[in-house]
Amino acid sequence: TEAGPPPAGLIKSSAGIGALLAQGIGDTIRYPLTADPVEEARAGRALLEAMGLRERKNVDLIACPSCGRAEIDVVAVAADAMAAFADREIPLQVAIMGCVVNGPGEARDADLGIAAGYRRGHLFVKGRNAAVVAEDEMVDALVEWAELIHSEGAEAALARVDTEKAAREAERDRQRLLAEQGDDVNDTGTRIDLIRRHGA
Ligand code: SF4
Structure with missing residues (x-):
């Protein structure tokens, strides 16, 4: 009951409360954060949603951790998307x-995602390519599509666009990037060798 301020307090509380909930223990939870009580309530709701114990209310924004292949500043675009979705009640999982x-x-x-390539955003719905937008329109396109899917459903949204053309464009940019960057842009082999040498 004294986890402290976020982010450490959030991690400690999530580990403790989550372990109990996973065993089916508990009817009520409270995050004992040293923070605005609103943050406590948000954290509790987010944990329940993440564990599938409460129906999702808002967007579940996920994003890759970024690496040598990244074509955009993933951290900045994810932050922009978080702000754009804010408290819109769209219970979809959206990937950057x-x-x-x-x-x-x-x-x-x-449910919906966008991947960067050659200054363009390749938008996909449930793994199916749906549209290609300019890089600086990626966040707006995600919001627009999220609202469309939420109101009409994924299949109806996909029926409005040429998915085959979008898939061809995505594959074209994918092949161009692979040709430019090679198969191992993160130089994995060298890194593994270094780790092995340090460990030896
Ligand atoms: S490979 Fe692409 S999608 Fe995966 S972490 Fe790197 S930039 Fe992100």
């Missing part, structure tokens, strides 16, 4: 992915 090489595959289970 740094590159079209791996992003659509990594986030194929999201």
